[in-house]
Amino acid sequence: MKNLxxxxxxxxxxxxxxxxxxxxxxxxxxxxxxxxxxxxMVAAVVLFMSVYTNGIQVLQVGNWPSPFGITLVxxxxxxxMVVLTALVGLAVAVYSIAxxxxxxxxxxxxxxxxxxxxxxxxxxxTGDLFNLYxxxxxxxxxxxxxxxxxxxxxxxEGGIKYVTLNLLSSITFLVAVGILYAVAHTLNxxxxxxxxxxxxxxxxxxxxxxxxxxxxxxxxxxGIFPLYFWLPASYHTPPxxxxxxxxxxxTKVGVYALIRVFTLVFPRMPHSFSLLLTxxxxxxxxxxxxxxxxxxxxxxxxxxxxxxxxxxxxxLGLLASNNPAARVLGIAAAVFYIAHHxxxxxxxxxxxxxxxxxxxxxxxxxxxxxxxSSPWLAILFLIPALSLxxxxxxxxxxxxxxxxxxxxxxxxxxxxxxxxxxxxxTLMSMIKIWDEAFWKPAPEVLPKEGSPSSGPLTPRRLFxxxxxxxxxxGLTVVIxxxxxxxxxxxxxxxxxxxxxxxxxxxxxxxSQAAIQEFDAVRGVPL
Amino acid sequence: MFFFLSIVVGxxxxxxxxxxxxxxxxxxIFGLVLLGHAANLxxxxxxxxxxxxxxxxxxxxxxxxxxxxxxxxxxLVLTAIVISFAVIAxxxxxxxxxxxxxxxxxxxxxxxxxx
Numbered sequence: 001m002k003n004l005x006x007x008x009x010x011x012x013x014x015x016x017x018x019x020x021x022x023x024x025x026x027x028x029x030x031x032x033x034x035x036x037x038x039x040x041m042v043a044a045v046v047l048f049m050s051v052y053t054n055g056i057q058v059l060q061v062g063n064w065p066s067p068f069g070i071t072l073v074x075x076x077x078x079x080x081m082v083v084l085t086a087l088v089g090l091a092v093a094v095y096s097i098a099x100x101x102x103x104x105x106x107x108x109x110x111x112x113x114x115x116x117x118x119x120x121x122x123x124x125x126t127g128d129l130f131n132l133y134x135x136x137x138x139x140x141x142x143x144x145x146x147x148x149x150x151x152x153x154x155x156x157e158g159g160i161k162y163v164t165l166n167l168l169s170s171i172t173f174l175v176a177v178g179i180l181y182a183v184a185h186t187l188n189x190x191x192x193x194x195x196x197x198x199x200x201x202x203x204x205x206x207x208x209x210x211x212x213x214x215x216x217x218x219x220x221x222x223g224i225f226p227l228y229f230w231l232p233a234s235y236h237t238p239p240x241x242x243x244x245x246x247x248x249x250x251t252k253v254g255v256y257a258l259i260r261v262f263t264l265v266f267p268r269m270p271h272s273f274s275l276l277l278t279x280x281x282x283x284x285x286x287x288x289x290x291x292x293x294x295x296x297x298x299x300x301x302x303x304x305x306x307x308x309x310x311x312x313x314x315x316l317g318l319l320a321s322n323n324p325a326a327r328v329l330g331i332a333a334a335v336f337y338i339a340h341h342x343x344x345x346x347x348x349x350x351x352x353x354x355x356x357x358x359x360x361x362x363x364x365x366x367x368x369x370x371x372x373s374s375p376w377l378a379i380l381f382l383i384p385a386l387s388l389x390x391x392x393x394x395x396x397x398x399x400x401x402x403x404x405x406x407x408x409x410x411x412x413x414x415x416x417x418x419x420x421x422x423x424x425x426t427l428m429s430m431i432k433i434w435d436e437a438f439w440k441p442a443p444e445v446l447p448k449e450g451s452p453s454s455g456p457l458t459p460r461r462l463f464x465x466x467x468x469x470x471x472x473x474g475l476t477v478v479i480x481x482x483x484x485x486x487x488x489x490x491x492x493x494x495x496x497x498x499x500x501x502x503x504x505x506x507x508x509x510x511s512q513a514a515i516q517e518f519d520a521v522r523g524v525p526l
Numbered sequence: 527m528f529f530f531l532s533i534v535v536g537x538x539x540x541x542x543x544x545x546x547x548x549x550x551x552x553x554x555i556f557g558l559v560l561l562g563h564a565a566n567l568x569x570x571x572x573x574x575x576x577x578x579x580x581x582x583x584x585x586x587x588x589x590x591x592x593x594x595x596x597x598x599x600x601x602l603v604l605t606a607i608v609i610s611f612a613v614i615a616x617x618x619x620x621x622x623x624x625x626x627x628x629x630x631x632x633x634x635x636x637x638x639x640x641x
Contacts, residue, residue, distance in 0.1 A: 130602055137609045144616055153627045157636050160624060163617055164546070167558050171565045174606055178569030181599065 005059040005072050007043040008082045008121040016114035026105040030097045033110045037093035044086035048079040056506040065511050067188030073127035076493035081124040081256055084342045088248040089117045091468035095350055096241045098464035107149050116142035123253050129177050129187045140166050146242045158234030165230035169220030176213035189265050190507035193500055197267045211272045214261050222254030224313055225283040228306045236298035240353020248346035255312045263497040270320050277317030281415040284310030284422035291429045297352040297362045307422055308341050311403055321410030331494035333402035340395040347384040347472035354465050369442030378438045383473040389427035395479035531571040538564035551621045551631045562610040566603045573599035
């Protein structure tokens, strides 16, 4: 049963290998992609159930005792994130069957899709900082290729910006890891947590400097203000299925890494949390203002990703508060928000892709009349759009409600105001898409129906395009009507994150003697 | 030696940053290469330099003695070099493609996706 922990990494990796073997047959690759995503979903749910009932699961890879080997750890946050990854993977895998053209598949779309899932799951499950860096790189390398697959000029241009800034963020992260190893002689997160508590008392500025490196490195990946510029410049350039995958998963890995590092590795540092809280407020408002100037569906949605990242970071920033209840609620709200956001955002990008299939464009000015011609799509758009804006009874309402309640408990009125204003502006922005694309009469000169490579819209193809959208919209409604189960999970995950004792106990239970012996030989750090 | 290498790391970071701020896309890639080297050298230097004491355990002993070169930073740097090798290879192909489609190596031409 212990090997269950590594299966979310192995399943997509094996699927990627099998897809490579079937390089010549796009049909076989599609089937493998679907089967792999389904198997990942099963493994993720089983892992989550096991963590939920039995507590934190640990796997010492190669039986090297931690902190000397690489440790894989699944606590509630990790396992929830893996389930969400599998959900996005499954939805986009189904959608890809109908939406990704033969040319993309012949360039290796499916193998890289699976490698991306491998990297994301690895990043969520690792308990070692350098290993986290390696998984980040696996994920980035796959995303680089997917971003420019097909080689259209806008893709290459967006790709250069994406590659450059993500490389910079990796280098910043690597520098932080290097300094951390130099001061603490370990990179195991549980072990670091114990050692940094002591080092922070004697060398507070050094630890604060390293924390700043982590905020910059993960901040670029998560897309927080003022480090987000790569995101709206690149996310609208690849095909819809790829950008839905990116929008759902990539920035959230950055948010996850920030939450993990600042709840577990670093001791509680009010300064860095206050900084994160300020950045969160600015991210929310500036992201949503950026969306206002845009008239391309996916660019509007890209700016909303940034704005939404602000809400998640706000949950982390509320750790600056002295009120313990507000701290727990803040992190719980952040976890809930991530779950809601991944489902809704992936769905919105899938819908924009379907609009492109129907009308051949993302430009709001040339769209129109979709509510009359495809009322089913209009309803399916309204569910995630209103959820994103936080309209009850959809999932976004509860996510925003919990976050704002936590903000009020922590007496951070300024950031609460920013959250409310950003929510209102999000609603206006969603109404803009609704008005322009769905409600207004279609413009006189209709753009050509369907893009040249997309082929005819058979009922089977329509089912494959709409199936994942209906699944994700259904989940949004279910979470909205019945938020308590998810919120209970989020609260338990938050309690686990804020009391790192359980995590450290699970990882290092049999290693204390070995660590002392090692420190005696190697010399106690700083 | 520690002092000297610290200066080199600082110099590499400065040169890399300067290069990625230039308008030429080739210099952008070289800047990223230099920044990667700077990070690797920083890991290596910051973890402590030990001269001519490999982390090998003498025959009959159980520990390698008190002073020895830490193998972990070397393993980290080796991994990071391999990764950056792959990433830079990808970036080189990407700028070649960019040059073919745009016909110029000027970063200021990268404006179409921002409007």
